[in-house]
Amino acid sequence: MREVMEDVERWRADGKAVAVARVVGVEGSGPRLPGAAMAISDHSEVSGSVSGGCVEGAVVAEAVDILEGDGKPRLCTFGYSDDEAFAVGLTCGGTIRIFIEPLNW
Amino acid sequence: MSDHEPPSAGPSLWELLVEDWRAERPVAMAEVVAGPEDLVGGKLVVRPGAGNDPAEVVGSLGNGDLDRVVSRDAAGELAAGLSGTRHYGRHGEAMNREVEVFIESFAPPPRMIIFGAVDFTAALGRVGKILGYHVTVCDARPVFATVARFPMADEVIVDWPDRYLAKVGDSLGIRDVVCVLTHDPKFDVPAVVAALETNVGYLGAMGSRRTHDERLARLREAGVEDAGLTRLMSPIGLDIGARTPEETAVAICAEIIARRTGRAAPSLKDREGPIHAVPAQPAAG
Numbered sequence: 558m559r560e561v562m563e564d565v566e567r568w569r570a571d572g573k574a575v576a577v578a579r580v581v582g583v584e585g586s587g588p589r590l591p592g593a594a595m596a597i598s599d600h601s602e603v604s605g606s607v608s609g610g611c612v613e614g615a616v617v618a619e620a621v622d623i624l625e626g627d628g629k630p631r632l633c634t635f636g637y638s639d640d641e642a643f644a645v646g647l648t649c650g651g652t653i654r655i656f657i658e659p660l661n662w
Numbered sequence: 663m664s665d666h667e668p669p670s671a672g673p674s675l676w677e678l679l680v681e682d683w684r685a686e687r688p689v690a691m692a693e694v695v696a697g698p699e700d701l702v703g704g705k706l707v708v709r710p711g712a713g714n715d716p717a718e719v720v721g722s723l724g725n726g727d728l729d730r731v732v733s734r735d736a737a738g739e740l741a742a743g744l745s746g747t748r749h750y751g752r753h754g755e756a757m758n759r760e761v762e763v764f765i766e767s768f769a770p771p772p773r774m775i776i777f778g779a780v781d782f783t784a785a786l787g788r789v790g791k792i793l794g795y796h797v798t799v800c801d802a803r804p805v806f807a808t809v810a811r812f813p814m815a816d817e818v819i820v821d822w823p824d825r826y827l828a829k830v831g832d833s834l835g836i837r838d839v840v841c842v843l844t845h846d847p848k849f850d851v852p853a854v855v856a857a858l859e860t861n862v863g864y865l866g867a868m869g870s871r872r873t874h875d876e877r878l879a880r881l882r883e884a885g886v887e888d889a890g891l892t893r894l895m896s897p898i899g900l901d902i903g904a905r906t907p908e909e910t911a912v913a914i915c916a917e918i919i920a921r922r923t924g925r926a927a928p929s930l931k932d933r934e935g936p937i938h939a940v941p942a943q944p945a946a947g
Contacts, residue, residue, distance in 0.1 A: 559768060562680055581695050581747055581764040592745035592766045630703045632696050656695040656764060658703060662675050 561596040564604035565660065574599040575660040576620035580607050584636070585651035596660075599624050607655055611635070619657050630658035675707050675721050679768065682709060688769035690740040692732045694723050697761035698752065701725070708736040728754040728761065736765045743771040743794045743837075771796040772837035775830075776815075777823040777853045778844035779806035782868065785907035786841060787814045789915045795839070800826050802849065823853030831860040839864040839918050841898060845873050851880045858890045864918045866898035868910075870937065873897075895921070897937060901928040905938060 558579060568575050580593040595605040595613065597620035607616055612635040619633055636652030673681065675691065682689035693705035706721035706729060719733045731754030739745065745766045751758030774790040776783050779801035790797045791814050800819040801807035807820045819826055823842070834840075840857040844850045845868050854877075857865045869877060874897050881891060899913035900920065920927035930937060 558679070558766060559683060562683055566680060579764070579766070590745070591747070591764070630695075632702075654695075656693070660676060662705065 558592065558594040561594050561605040564602070565596045568596075568598045568600075568602065569660075573602075574624050576624050576657060577660050578607055578616045578620060578655050578657040580653055581632070581656045582654035583651060584653075589653070597621065597624070608635070608653060612653070612655070616655060616657065623657060623659055628659045628661070630656060632656050675705060678707050678709070678720060683768055686770070688740055688767070690736040690765060690767050690769075692723065692736045692763050692765045695747065695762055695764045701728075701752070701761055706733065706736075708733050708740065710737060710740065723761075723763065725753055728752065730754060731756075732763055732765070736767075739765045740767045740769055741837075743767050743769045772839070773798060773834065775800060775826075775834075775838070775840045777801065777840070777842045777849065778846075778868075779803065779808075779811060779818075780843055782843050782907045782910055784812055784814065785911035786843070786914055787812055789908075789911040793915055793919075801844070823849060824856035827853070827856035827860060831856065834860045834862045836861060836863040838862045840866075841914060842867040843898075845869040847877060847880050850877065851884055854881060854894060855884050855886060858886060858893065864895065864921050865893060866895035866914060866917065868898045869896065871897065871934075895929065895931050897930040899930055901930045901933055901937075903938070 558577065565575055576597045578595045580589050580591050583591060589607055593607050595603065595607045595616060597603055597617055603617060606613060615635065619631060623631065633655050634652060635655065679689060679691060688710055690708045691705060694701045694703065696702065701724045704723040706719055706723055709718040711717055717733065717737050719729065722729050723732060728750060731750060735748060747762050747764045749759040750761045750763060752760050771794055774795035775798045776786055777800050779799055783799055787797045787799060797815045798817050798819060799807060799812045799815040800821055800823055802820065802822045804820045807818050809818050812818050840862050842850045842853045850867055854867055867877065877896065878891060895917060899910060900917045902913050904910040904913035916927065917929055
């Protein structure tokens, strides 16, 4: 999460709502290790990454949904083991689990 | 997750993390990422005490017993600089997968600096990575010190060991290790002398008993005193009969762990006689 801290601190100082997404599990080939993080502000700003660019778009969508919705954390799994393999996958063939939550703590 | 927010007085968990990160203090955060809905999102921050002081735990996963077990594990992960998920029962029970907790360590990984670009280096680098080290391979010979030969290394440096340590030595501490695998006095004597000037928690040098004896003599000539020679783990590794580069890497890393934890494990340094036993011949027929 280290890599997004500076951006998040700036957004928070500006009074923006922020969600953070963190890789908590990687199976098979995965580009980023557990702890890799991405932050999303309610002004559509993004910092950091959780994969090699494969799932960032989907993570942003989930984060926006959380910020605009019930604010509950979500654990999302991305990879070829998904039923909707064509929707969002990792080209490396691995599976990553990403925990997304509002930064209200 | 509203049940788990810190009291409004004092800094939030996020603010604690940022504060420790800015001060370059190690800190770990544990959070329930899957399991019973009332626990998901609960988090705690573990801040290790200085020296033998107990760790400070802020926040909660929603259960005191779970907090205790997870704080202990988080401190262990932090000491190793590792992040990952672990499973527990609702009250911290082992062998139970009801609650999944993600523990994230905010510590710069400890460093393993390997001098000598040899086959043993590649194996040691791989085991070092498994243990969470930031692995540096350093050798003065550009033909051998290449990323292609050591893809597992975080960095491959072409430089003389003593010159490299003169640059980075001040930043090394008790979690960091230096392994000298050159077994060439021209490289390893200056490397050991320079490493003894640092605060690394472990310093080992590879070589046969004969290489070791010669190296000791040269180190004494170079002005190294008994305290330095005692600190040097040579011949490097635990006495487990390791033979291949991979087995030797395990023997070295096991010694590093044993030295850190202060456990009595048979080190080659503390024994005499051949390092490699003559293998028993299988019975004929």
